[in-house]
Amino acid sequence: MTALFSETTKIQTPRLLLRPLYRDDAPALFVFMSDPVVMRFWNHPPWQQIEQANDAIDEYWSALCAGLYMKLGLEVKESGELIGTCVLFNLEIESKRAEIGYCLAESAQGKGYMAEALSALRDFAFETAGLSRLEAEIDPRNVASAKSLERLGFTQEGLLKQRWIVDGEVSDSALYGLLAADR
Numbered sequence: 001m002t003a004l005f006s007e008t009t010k011i012q013t014p015r016l017l018l019r020p021l022y023r024d025d026a027p028a029l030f031v032f033m034s035d036p037v038v039m040r041f042w043n044h045p046p047w048q049q050i051e052q053a054n055d056a057i058d059e060y061w062s063a064l065c066a067g068l069y070m071k072l073g074l075e076v077k078e079s080g081e082l083i084g085t086c087v088l089f090n091l092e093i094e095s096k097r098a099e100i101g102y103c104l105a106e107s108a109q110g111k112g113y114m115a116e117a118l119s120a121l122r123d124f125a126f127e128t129a130g131l132s133r134l135e136a137e138i139d140p141r142n143v144a145s146a147k148s149l150e151r152l153g154f155t156q157e158g159l160l161k162q163r164w165i166v167d168g169e170v171s172d173s174a175l176y177g178l179l180a181a182d183r
Contacts (some may be wrong), residue, residue, distance in 0.1 A: 087102070
């Protein structure tokens with residue numbers, strides 16, 4: 001399980017390098033985390049200041065070193081551009097499960113990048129980290145996110161009504177799960 005939180009973890013896909021975030025990623029991270037379109041279905045509002053990106057990267061490293069979660073940047077191999085993130089968090093070692101999360105810049109959406117990244121993260125979680133279950137929580141209005149999960153084999157297992165209030169807007173959460181044995 002220790003490999004799950006290694007600061008040297010890198011996952012290769014045909015077009016992407018999933019790798020730790022660094023301080024010089026802050027401007028690119030801020031671009032998509034401050035985009036209202038990208039953040040429409042998140043559980044917090046879009047970022048307003050670049051300092052939020054710097055603080056988030058510092059937090060990611062602290063969490064990584066403490067073994068709490070692993071957030072990876074999605075870098076396009078061909079260009080070196082950071083286009084998104086994916087994360088394994090809420091790890092329950094004894095239960096061999098974790099939650100996944102993800103975010104993708106609007107300019108990169110609809111090109112199969114997230115499917116590629118999440119497929120690699122799923123395989124890493126099951127094959128390298130030895131997990132037996134992955135979970136995801138999404139806003140059920142985010143149809144694209146639901147389809148991404150379903151293509152990976154996730155099934156909706158529940159609905160939590162009025163789970164979040166972000167900027168005064170109430171939203172539900174759909175809970176998805178995938179067992180290693182079912183993929």
